[in-house]
Amino acid sequence: MSEEELNADGWAAIDEALEQLYGEQEQKHYGTAIPYMLGGPDPLNGISVYEVREPLPHWHFITYGFSELYEKESEDPEHSGYGFELTFRLFKSAAEDEPPAWALNLLQNLGRYVFNSGNVFRSGDYMDANGPIALEADTPLTALAFIADPLLPAIDTPNGRVEFIQLAGITNDELLAMQVWNTLGVLAEMKEHLPLYMTDLQRDSLLKLPAIAEAVRLGSESEGSNTGALYVDQLAWENPADDSVHTLQLGAKQAEIVGKLLRGRLLKGRTLTLAGPEISVSFETGDAPGFEIRGELIILKLDEAAGTALSEIFRPSAGLYSLPGWPELAVRIVPTHITDNEGTIVKTIG
Template sequence: MADRGAPGRDAIDGVLAGLYGDREPLRAGAAGTAGPTGAAALEQISAYPRIEPVPHWHLISYGMTELYEKTSDNHRHSGCGFEFTFRVARAPTETEPPAWALNLLWYLAEHQAEIDAWSSSQPVRLSGPIAPDLDTRLRAVMFVDDPELPWIDTPHGDVGFLQVVGLTLDEVQAAELWRMDSFQDLFAAKFSLSVTEPGRASALTDPEFAAAAAAGSAADGSDTNRLVMDVRWSVVDGAAIVTVGAAEVDSLRRMIQARLPHDRSLLVAGPTHRVRFAPGTSFRLREYPPRQPDKPYHHLTLRLPQAAVAAVADALRPIAGDHPVPGLPLTVHVERSELRDSTGEVVD
């Protein structure tokens, strides 16, 4: 492969040389080989051991961009337009980066089409703990610009560096209830270089952090315009019934309170049904049948005047049963939710 020339790889090497000089990184994966699941999304992951500002591994992927030749029609960006980086806490005796961190980067690269890390401004919930064999509360990731690696111009287009950052689920909710960039700034002020420490507690256990996130949400509202959950609806004689699970109703309540008072709508997307809560001058509901065979969603739009937002939020309680909204042809039906452990088994 060396004979082919690698202008994309050389450009990445160049920006890393600006940060690390002539230090040689550890390298995981060999040119042309596939990751653990068989997909050849990444060619290599380089790992630099760091001491400052806190001990950590700085991991950088090779393969999300066009390393050797231009093959895409997008002449502005190289490949996906970015490489992943990951900063993982390092013990003083560690001589190699943890396998779980490498595997996570392989996984994110292989599932980039579904995750859409570059375009998505929201955190991504994982199917389990970020490090399966460790005692960790981190079960999601967000993507931030790597604080030490600038955008670069390569012969194949621009390349940025998206850093993967591990989050707890309550941190995900705090981020979704606020502006993502503001949450990221608050997070970076607490955790140097946004290093991921699997054993850490939630940042929200820090009263100052929690208060700042809550105040920011109250002042700015949320920039999360879509909430994915199991939702259904029906309309009978002009009255709507919206059905949600007890385990998810609190998230919906908080999101409505963080969106509609700031004149922003919220789409709740389920497998077959979708409900859009939107601000309006008076209450209105409108049904939309499925429009495309490949998108068989039943849509309902509920326009709520500001005076009705609090009443709807009050009806969203984690108690199984029907909760009519006073003064509106709207009922929230809450179903009992099954609680599951980390393996997916139902627990009592």
């Protein structure tokens, strides 16, 4: 049965939303030859790309495949599939006649992440790419922020609701600012310099602008961090045989952000949870420092002095550190190796 013979109400609903935005402008559509369920490499059914001139020349990418494009299959009546499609606005140079292939690959890679993990993207999320978002490109943009597409409101389809979530390329320090405050707050401060949250591979960090840096500082100090949980792949906990000194392990790359998050959470009386491959560690405020082990969950109670000491230890410098006034706990920071797609180490932190 061809796609034309299928019930494609979900696909048609996305087409209709784009027609309302772009009229009869002909888009470039990049389909998938072999469906993912039949062993094809690309999880998304297709990606449409529009050439847009205002407010600056750019490509506007829209995915087809995170939502249910054909028959309703999920048991969730309110949402179509994962409940969203991704969009991406990328600055277009005068020399470009076709949208760059790396952007199509980026969207398909995000599709693999969602399909394989079951994790979804929502407005306010962020993701560290651990390298340039455009592979082999000389760009400071190494992470992604997610926000509702400013010109594509959510739609109700026969298969349920679909939101259009736009990704925007950000720098590492902008990612850090979003982690210690919140994504939407930082993007709001940067909006004047990011028309339609467009991605420009050549732009520098907007935190170098004093007004934005100060607004972000004030926001994080007054509101604290919205990041209540963080995945830390090098997280570990060591129980000594003689039950003397227990050791908390972190990777150097994430140690600094954990320290900043501790200050942004505990000072506001909020819990911070780190999730690792085998254990989770929850930091909570307490009258005195101590810890409790509940199977794979370690709960660390921190008073003000212990919280301050930990936040100062958490930095991208490998070593074994003891805590003043808390001899039962030590912290080990281990080097983090950044690898490319082939597994070759391209950078070591710590």
